[in-house]
Amino acid sequence: MEGFPCLHEFQVGGVLLMPTVGEVQTVPGRLEDPDAGFRSRFDKADEHAEPGYYSVLLKDYGVRAELTATTRVGFQRYIFPASEASNILFDIGNAIGESGPVVDALVRVTDPQHVEGYAVYEPLYAQKYQPGATVGVYFYAELSRGADSWQLYRRGETPFAGDELRGVGAGVALRYRTS
Incomplete structure (x- = not known):
């Protein structure tokens, strides 16, 4: 499991969220090698799906x-x-599945309980009819509990401190102590 996109429309990947535990990894890893990133294994026996719930x-x-x-x-x-x-x-700020390439992105932590931003894609279907066209996906996330801390990252790079990051590969890891 690479994560959970809040939106998925063919060739517009959306906003990918992934819960993890331990050291922050900034790449998903390959399907054949999930240990190389934040991707997780799952078992169909531990999965439940019905209309409106997963x-x-x-x-x-x-x-x-x-x-x-x-x-x-x-x-x-x-x-x-x-x-x-x-x-x-x-x-x-990264392509998801069959999405077109990301050409711009922004992630901003406005306070420990809110994250906002956007990703701009160049979907291949749009290029056929309107070369150069882009599609923006915007989000605002409200968390039920504020993060204890956070780090920004670009995919494949070491996380660092800050509240806002723009560009391809942008992401943020919110950190919590859980019991």
């Missing part, structure tokens, strides 16, 4: 993820094990 246990982290949505809002809940290093990754 849950899964992320085996590598012991995190239960639950997702649901309304017409315009997505909700995600993560149930973490006890840890000094529980994380929620907002992996914003």
Whole structure:
């Protein structure tokens, strides 16, 4: 499992969130080698899906993820094990699945309980009819609990301190102590 996009429209990847535990990894890793990144294994027996609800246990982290949505809002809940290093990754500035390339992105932590930003994609279907066209995906996330700390990152690079990062590969890792 690479993460949970709050939106997925063919060739517009969306806003990828991923709960993890431990050291922050800034690449997802390959399907064949999930240990090389933040991707997690899961078992179909630990997955539940029905209209309007999805849950899964992320085996590598012991995190239960639950997702649901309304017409315009997505909700995600993560149930973490006890840890000094529980994380929620907002992996914003990267292509997801079959999405077109990301040409710009922004992630901003406005306070410990709110994250906002956008990603701009060049979907291949748009290039066929309108060369150079882009599609923007904007988000505002309100967390039920403020992060204890956070680090910005670009995919594949070492995380660093700050509140805002712009450009391809932008992301933020929110850190929590969980019990």
